[in-house]
Amino acid sequence: MTIVLTATTAHAFGEGDTKNDTKGESDGNGSLSASTSSIRISYPSGGGGGGGGDKRGNLATIDPNWKPPACWYEPAFTPEQLEEFVDTDGGGDVGIHESWYGKRLWTDHYRDGKPADNFDLHAPTNSTAEGYEDYNLGKDGYFWRGVAPDPSDPESWDCGRIMFWVDAGDIPDDPHAPTPEMLAEYAYNEVKVPETEIELKPEAKSTVNLPTWVWLDEGTFKEVTVRAELPNTGLWAETTAKPVALHLDPGTADAETYPASGDCEINDDDSIGTPYTKGNADRTPPCGIRYLRATSGAPYRLTAGITWQISWEGTGGANGDLPDGTFETTQDMNVQEIQSINR
Incomplete structure (x- = not known):
């Protein structure tokens, strides 16, 4: 299936601006890639990292119906970090299957308050994400993004929201918000x-x-x-x-x-x-x-x-x-x- 994303009146394209439905890499170091999570993994016991020259491998689950989480949302930027990203880069994954290249796409939505579409493949129509004023500078919180280790997994389309705001100390009210159990499942895949x-x-x-x-x-x-x-x-x-x-x-x-x-x-x-x-x-x-x-x-x-x-x-x-x-x-x-x- 080929999905083509088109511009709306609130999302006019400027010179060099592109928008696509495949996993994108941000310019330079890929600082906004939907396949890269900020989850930190460590091995408190058992040498689970495979160091020391021992031969190790990943576990296979005995339950054929179980799999680690396909997608979730997690903090990506403070207001100041997002402003810097847009001014110095301006290319990357605003959602798991939606990439914005060109500064104007980012400033329209996150600086100038213009609405944008979420990318809800499984919904009858795309929902609307309200815009933000001046990157929410002065507010305490984070812009959260969707993450999918394997964007080709069909279930990764369930996290269709573009990057959105969450106040500091809060977890978004979303079925794909992170939980301790989700992190445990993620860790399982790292054993x-x-x-x-x-x-x-x-x-x-x-x-x-x-x-x-x-x-x-x-x-x-x-x-x-x-x-x-x-x-x-x-x-x-x-x-x-x-x-x-x-x-x-x-x-x-x-x-x-x-x-x-x-x-x-x-x-x-x-x-x-x-x-x-x-x-x-x-x-x-x-x-x-x-x-x-x-x-x-x-x-x-x-x-x-x-x-x-x-x-x-x-x-x-x-x-x-x-x-x-x-x-x-x-x-x-x-x-x-x-x-x-x-x-």
């Missing part, structure tokens, strides 16, 4: 967890009807906390991912898992399973797999995934849970018929 590198015995090659032991050393998996703060709102949230189980999928129906559910619980010392020791070949492992049929040609693809339980807390004592996440890795497993292994 980085260690790769699932399991220990096996035998390694990469098993034997029909004899168990393969699976374990992870203690201390490998610890809670990861991500904090999201939205400046100039007082809003924050911390999302914590707690490892609760290792799930094994042997890659074939011709196999049994230990335990039968395939879920190996995490021990009190943050280890999983029990390391294989000499003489344990015929014992049942607390965490492991027994293949019932040998591979023929292609190996089985063993999948090991850590399940992470997600909770959050935020401003004013708000708290709750989010869908569990998982991080999976796979490796080839060859299974032979000979019913013996090295002890």
